[in-house]
Amino acid sequence: MRVRHVLALACAACVLAVLPAFAEGTIKIGFPIPLSGPAALYGVPILKGAQMAVADLNAKGGVLGRKLELLPRDSKASADEAVRLARELIIKDNADFLAGTLTSAEAPAVSTIAKENKIVFIAPSAKTASLTAPANLHPYIFRFASNTTTEGQAGAIIMSKWKDIKKVATIAPDYAYGRDAIASFVAEIKKLRPDIAIVDQQWPKLGEPDFTAFITAQMSKQPDAVFCDLYGGDFVTFVKQAMPLGYFTAIHNRLADGGEVGAVDVTEPLGANYPFGIWSDAYDPVIWPGHEPAAHKAWVQEMKDSLKSPYGSGWAIQGYSVILALAAGIEKAGSTNSDKVSKALVGLTFDTPAGKRSFNANHDADTGEFWGEMVKDPKYPFAIIKDPTYYNPEPVAVTD
């Protein structure tokens, strides 16, 4: 009988010990992200990645003994809507932190709300350099993606090795992301290869359905190579129109695209119509011939299962990683106070499925991009990145 009493007491003690943790409730993370419209193509996998991270962390007991709770909202890829949602998440839903947003239009807008409300906000995919430029930097904004400066420089480093090219053209969507990335590319290529001339620059709008005139106008300047920043559906449309016009033949497939068009999200719909031989990048190669980190192998399987897609997405890793970064920051701060977490995040190194990353004093993660030549592989009905190399912005060897 005594034993039973002891057991009962022990159980009661256990419950009591756990209770305070639950009494504090969950740690709420507001996550405005495009879930409808064309941008949902990337918003949905980023959110799925974030949900995976929350589930994984909660399975291990949460952070500081408290469970994480994700509050996803559809930003419709609009800066106004993202701002409204961010306010609502903070005031009405008592979100402790903000993460999410997709584009370089939404993230800077939400950043101002984070500043106003003193709430840490980590952007997973916005690349525009202006997000963390000195004029816009404040203690609460952090960015996980590589920025447009890195992207343009990586493209320039790759192109500088194509020894016989003299005339280079650029084509990119006409908004912050495209303009910033091209500016960085042009500055870097002029430094690396002063013999190269920029002969043409095209600026189609985001979501342009008809690139024909841009393509023929660019061909008329007879470039040897092209740096391109079209991405997603725009790139698919561009390729379908450029291919029969002889665009890729004219430049001997010497095109480098920094818009993640090496990711399965774009290679799969293009299938055999992909311009094999161009160079491109991905946040996550997903299919990773060569030196795939062991942690990534296991993670990719989990990601494909959770997306219910045979080839997964190159964007889920962004959502997954921002949640891991935030959790690591909270853990280090020992608190959910945004001032303390902000201090903890600066200089913090954390794990992601693709390796360790750190936030620098400028609140940018040292995230690079996985670049490589796009090649055919008999195992897949679409292009894959041959031997993905990590550029940040210089090529770096990937280690486990």
Place this chain on the structure above:
Amino acid sequence: MAASFLFSQFVGGLTTAMFLFLIASGLSLVFGVMRVVNFAHGTFYMLGAYLAWQAVQWLSPTGENFWPAALLAALGIAVLGAVVERLLLRHLYGREELYQLLFTYALVLILGDAAKFIWGTGQLSVTRPPVLAASLHLFGAEVPLYNLFIMILGPLIALGGWLVLNRSGAGRLVRAASYDREMLDALGANVGTIYTGMFVVSAFLAGLSGALVTPIESVVPGMDVEIIVQAFIVVVIGGLGSFWGTFWGSVIYGQVLSFGILIFPGFSLFSVFALMAVILIIRPWGLFGRPIR
């Protein structure tokens, strides 16, 4: 600059123009005859693209059966047009134009969400039909055979439409309906059937152009709103309700856009909007339209 480049710029502009004409012709027809500004015309176009993709998947994903798939999609949209006109739109003919605008705009939202529900938010892609996959070497420029096909189809549809409207009994009734609906009704013609017929033809054209665009563009949510703006610009330049106006409006739009990009690459959209502004100032009723009395 070599002449071959100017030629390929011209051909590019003409392809753009003929695609726009295929879409805008249906919009112009419905406005000309029924005085309905159909915002959902772009959505019919988008659904035509989705249906074509779907039909290609059913018949053969490699693209041999693209033509029957495109026809199937266009017919599917024609049926949808009939349902929309018979069950819903006809109750609004007597009302103010604002109600029709609101109704067709509601269709844009409802059908757009339905498409997202059925096909998801990803981008879909259709392979070029193998017969027209190659390109023709013409005056030193590469002209894709598929673009050439569109450049021939556009004028054919314009000519066919003009012949039917101006040289046939049915066309006479349609023209009469556009001038004076009540009078025609009083003379014993079935105006209801004429309206349904017009709406179905317009939906068919929208569905067909949506299906035909799939080999050269990706199918994505939002392509409806994108195209309807351009179609409206073309119709406004040509003159609301004028069939030939829409044709020449498309040709001018395509060439101004194409050469605008070549000459001012930094301001790709500027040229067409400038064109529209100039035409609206000089001839507010469009190039081929008539001043409203």
